[in-house]
């Protein structure tokens with residue numbers, strides 16, 4: 001199995017954290033999806049990473065589909081509850097965390113366009129989504145040890161990856177002061193080997 005990805009992508013990091021937590025061996029192939037000559041579209045017509053390529057050549061994307069698949073391939077450290085309300089809650093935490101990354105990435109890409117083409121409103125709209133989603137995550141976490149239920153799950157993986165992405169690209173947001181409970185969770189998550197080994201550089 002091989003994972004096509006880039007070290008700066010939070011979605012790739014989420015998949016790599018899951019692979020590490022589930023102790024699955026894989027080949028990691030670095031790719032820059034923004035490069036005009038990128039071969040990513042051969043595996044994912046949307047041209048996005050991460051993309052998981054099976055031993056028979058079949059390709060799977062996007063990160064939510066990949067992590068769902070990975071959680072089924074062995075019984076180690078189950079990250080997604082099998083069914084019911086807790087399953088949908090974990091997936092909703094993932095959607096919230098992925099949404100933080102999506103909005104932050106849109107704001108960042110907009111801010112990288114030439115000054116005369118940038119829209120301050122568009123950037124502000126997406127940074128507002130990030131702030132609202134952080135508030136929702138903080139309220140959802142409350143004083144619990146983990147995001148969902150009483151055990152470490154994909155909800156924590158996705159949330160830790162989103163917080164890590166904000167630290168990497170939007171350090172100025174300073175979310176720790178407003179959300180000390182997220183800071184407490186994040187400190188615990190970023191110490192796990194799966195997070196340490198995938199820190200964006």
Ligand code: GSF
Nearest residue numbers: 009010011033047048049050062063064
């Ligand atoms: C998002 C992947 C994505 O945006 C997922 O896998 O969960 N919903 C998808 N990947 C970005 C890299 S990054 O910013 O994380 C990507 O590959 N962008 C290239 C492009 O052409 O949009």
